[in-house]
Amino acid sequence: METTQMHITQNSFEEILEREARLFAARSSGGGQSDRPVRLIISDFEYRWDRLRYDAYRVEEGCDAEPLIRWPFHRIAAASWLQLRIDPGEDIPVIEDVVVVTENEATESEMAEQFFNALCQASDACLVTWGGETKDLAVLRRCASEFGLLLPPQLIDGSPHARERVDLCRAVTVQAKSPHLPEYAAATSIPAKPSPSKKIGTLVEAGAWEKVREQVLADVMTTSVIALRHFCSHGIVEIDRACANVAIGKAVEAAIPESAFAVKVFRPWARDAERASRLRGKVYRPD
Template sequence: MKMPNANTRDATGFDARACDNISDNASALPFDLHDAETLHLALQQQLHSFVSAKQPDKTYIVADCEFRWNNTASDGYRAAEGASAPKRIRWPFDTIAAASWTVMRFKANETVEIEQPVVMSAQGADDTATERQMVEAFFAALAAEPNAVLISYGGETRDFAVLRRCAATYDLQMPPQLRESRLYHPAKLDLCMAMSVGAECVHLPELAAALSIPAKPSPSRSIGRMIEQGKWPAVREQVLADVLTTSVLAIYHLASHGVLTCNRADAVLALATAAKLAAPQDSFVTKTFVPWANGVKVRSRLRGVIDVAA
């Protein structure tokens, strides 16, 4: 490239010959300097490559379990312990009656892929399973995604403890996400604790109502009774609903903390689509969650302040 001569500059200092020299070497560049659109696209591609390098794909597995009591074992413990036994049955005697989970993948290009949620239960469907089979399937899903973050709502206070008990009972190796016993660890996220921090922990439907997110089709305290009464379709509906609500909370929470860069409305709609494919007969999914997700997408296209009824 030729060095510009001082006498080629105009009054503003602009050197026309320098630009000519750049043009002379334009063939060595990956784009046409005279084509603004090509230049724009080339810069966009470079920016995308930079963002992809800085923000790798992120995978999350959102899960929830429902329980029934192992009354036989609990009664034996109470008989042996006598008056010193606690008045209520605690987690060692919880048996997993239903489980659900979904895998959410957030790509560096801000797209999201959500797998159809899995729903398993002890009874009430063609794919009924024992506690061991449910735990084995869930552990396999976690092991298949060793870098995925396990997300729950209140999992640290019950679900994870029961899963550790199951691993000990059935001689199973726990997946990476559950081997870490610390409450706050990058491999897992309990949204109940993460969102409340120093404030009082609240119930999932309580927080969901404040955020206008649909939640539990049946009252929280009714799940044990529904299991005992054999209302398995309602049990399956409840555990899936918990996973969907927790997934939405996860998207909102992670996006607001700058962990994810995504279109929230598109992510919510992708979640609803996956849920409908997995459970087309589920009343909560088809009559409540999918219409709500469609509404979220519609409102995302509007401008200005939008009032949303709780």
Template sequence: MSDSLTLIEEMLGREARLFAASNVESDDRSHRTYIVADFEYQYHRSAHAGYQVAEGAAAEEKIRWPFHRIVAAAWTVLRFVPGQAVPEIEAPVVLTAETMDEKTMVTQFFDALAAMPQAIFATWGGEAKDLAALRRAAVEHDLCLPVQLLDLSPYSIRRLDLCNASSVMAASVHLPEYAAALAIPSKPSPRKEIGQLVENRQWDLVADQVAADVLTTCVIAIGHLKSMAVVTCDRPATIMALAEKAAETFPKSIFCSRSFRPWARDRLRAAGLRGTVFRAP
């Protein structure tokens, strides 16, 4: 009986969150809040090895997403308010397996989403992996999904996958690929090396990587949303504010101090100049 009551309470709570979110959206659509997030993973090799033994020749050789365990998570909040040239930017959050397990990291992220049910959950390519991993984590750790993850459609209005939104019918591309084309700083370590950093437990480098991914995704989100006339803002000033907030939060970050902040400052200065601005390749 108690288990049934608990299930009913969870269902009612979920419905209440959906109702609250819809009310917030209908009351004030001009205020747009985005939670931009990214995650890094480690293979659950022992579980995959057991699966291969059980399935034999029929087993998948590649270690696919059900066996990927979250070992780093990062997110920040962008709140666009009408009449403000620069959105309200919350200090980025970065969590790694150096200090907490997957359940704790996912719980903290779900709590951040649940605290802002009107917020749109933004990722780069999240629909292809991150959301599946988060839903798997919810099942494995007995967690309740926030409203942003309840809609299973890859085109949910509660989420924004910038990879899908940018490519549409064109081939999907990697984050550093798109960022390089737009001259936006990205990943301090090559994409395929992050797994080795995780295996070596180099958590400072892993933290810098996941934070960098969020900052790069934020810059892409700002450009995308402004180009679609979804938000209005002073783009160079917004990016500079983002860089300052990140540098203040992570004073030891090599990416923030050597790449992102100088780049943002250069763009802000260029925006105040007249005529053609020439940059070194």
């Protein structure tokens, strides 16, 4: 057992060194644009409150207990991620994988392990979240230590400015007050959450897994659009943003054909935006 664990740790250390070498080479190539593919994994999670353990904690601590159920008691109830690759000279990203999994399909440890495996298999990928540094990553680290899982390379550096990750909420905010994802999406004309944000906990506890799946998947799709805009505006990639959104919609519909958000909301929006991008002058739409 110790030999196996040592072998895994050594392999992980070698992967980290290899990744750092690739990052150094990309930064040293100059010109802003990398001659290597840019791979992103955009993720989101929804949670169930562990009320039983929280109540036990409150009994033990009495009046000194935290009045709110904070992240150590948040259990992953749904996970979704989208993996894409942008090849040098290509206008449209390749959608490599789309995943949605919920508590009725897998345990928290299984969901965390599946996500960690995806990150390890794409060790050169940048992990992209919206507000992940404030909770998601803390919960994932708790999962790793609680369930004996090995952290993937993207989660090892604890700095909020780690090169292996981008928290878009932090990145777009700078020093302004942090916006909610649907708030930012509405302001920038991107479709977002099919259910109000504050209802997701109720949906989880009610076992409304179809709606929970829609919510976590929609968050990933919305964040993917923001991510591509962000990377374009920083000169990291050059793509046809409108066609990229169409590609995301097609890939998600192919992977999750039962998603009403993908089929009835996101894809029509992406198609309309792509058609409008080919027209000159102001485009008028009926109210």
